[in-house]
Amino acid sequence: MNIRYMSILLFALACQQTPKQPQTAGHSCTPTQSRFNSPVSTTPQESNEANKEGMVLIPGGAFSMGGDDDQAWRDEYPKHEVVIDSFWMDVHEVTNAQFAAFVEATDYVTTAEKAVDWEEIKKELPPGTPKPDASQLAPASLVFVPTDKPVSLRDVSQWWQWRQGANWRQPEGPGSSTVGKENHPVVHVSWFDAVAYCEWAGKRLPTEAEWEYASRGGFKDAVYAWGNEDLRSGTSKANTWEGSFPYKNDKIDGFYFTAPVQSYQANNYGLYDMAGNVWEWCADLYHEDYYKTLAGKTTHNPQGPETSYDSNEPYALKRVSRGGSFLCHDSYCSGYRNSMRMKTTPDTGSMHTGFRTVVSAL
Numbered sequence: 001m002n003i004r005y006m007s008i009l010l011f012a013l014a015c016q017q018t019p020k021q022p023q024t025a026g027h028s029c030t031p032t033q034s035r036f037n038s039p040v041s042t043t044p045q046e047s048n049e050a051n052k053e054g055m056v057l058i059p060g061g062a063f064s065m066g067g068d069d070d071q072a073w074r075d076e077y078p079k080h081e082v083v084i085d086s087f088w089m090d091v092h093e094v095t096n097a098q099f100a101a102f103v104e105a106t107d108y109v110t111t112a113e114k115a116v117d118w119e120e121i122k123k124e125l126p127p128g129t130p131k132p133d134a135s136q137l138a139p140a141s142l143v144f145v146p147t148d149k150p151v152s153l154r155d156v157s158q159w160w161q162w163r164q165g166a167n168w169r170q171p172e173g174p175g176s177s178t179v180g181k182e183n184h185p186v187v188h189v190s191w192f193d194a195v196a197y198c199e200w201a202g203k204r205l206p207t208e209a210e211w212e213y214a215s216r217g218g219f220k221d222a223v224y225a226w227g228n229e230d231l232r233s234g235t236s237k238a239n240t241w242e243g244s245f246p247y248k249n250d251k252i253d254g255f256y257f258t259a260p261v262q263s264y265q266a267n268n269y270g271l272y273d274m275a276g277n278v279w280e281w282c283a284d285l286y287h288e289d290y291y292k293t294l295a296g297k298t299t300h301n302p303q304g305p306e307t308s309y310d311s312n313e314p315y316a317l318k319r320v321s322r323g324g325s326f327l328c329h330d331s332y333c334s335g336y337r338n339s340m341r342m343k344t345t346p347d348t349g350s351m352h353t354g355f356r357t358v359v360s361a362l
Ligand SMILES: [Ca+2]
Pocket: 239, 240, 241, 242, 251, 252, 253, 254, 255, 256, 257, 326
């Protein structure tokens, strides 16, 4: 299998979703237990001394977690009751400048800057997948390349390119840079990179429940971080894809790729870009049936499932990311909804995935 195709497959991304329809008859709701589903003990230790500058206190409370409208996917149901303790959250996505300070202080090398470790990546692929050419295992990451005409939205390889040399320093590959984009969100960071940043900062990634609670900003059962008003009405509310995906972007919101953080209005909690700009890694493993285990009860600070499972790619361990990106469009994933769940292997970085951090209010 070509590494390019393989990586795009793993990316699973681009909004490849759990179907809304019931699973076909061969599916078992019991996750396939595999050697790849063992828990990863990489939870960073929070520090009481963590710097709260640039963070806002999210007051704890109860909410209904899960899908609110007919755009919601099967894995966003059932809606279930959750109680969240107060916590501090970054008001904006971690920027290139912030990530550069971390790298400067620690000499950290991101996943995308290292050669692909075949022994690791093959665990996420169907057994027997042949090893690609060494040249195809060189450091690389996924870059969005628009098509020149309408294409089937089922084939993500039409607009994702596995590009050598693409990483957080060179978001579009060799020759590109972050000069002038210091206040844009960092991208091409894997889940491991995000966790390493958190460890350095004495913070942690939000749980999926904390993220959704914060995004809702106190609105009950609203579809978006700003309420229920249509994304396209009034002034621009978020950096998304406007026009026809993936070949025509009208840029009504002003940006084709990432926007500087805080370019649009904050939600009720003072959080910017919870919808759109870049996807944001959460701490949780992804399991498509996780919400079913929480149905009919109230869960206090849920930490996510103990195992990962996505029937689309049963061999891949995945983590959740939230909020959608500059590539999201209603015709595709509508990832900017409060309850939308993205699932990606934790070693996958891309041009539209970043993160923000939280600290428990102890
Ligand atoms: Ca845009």
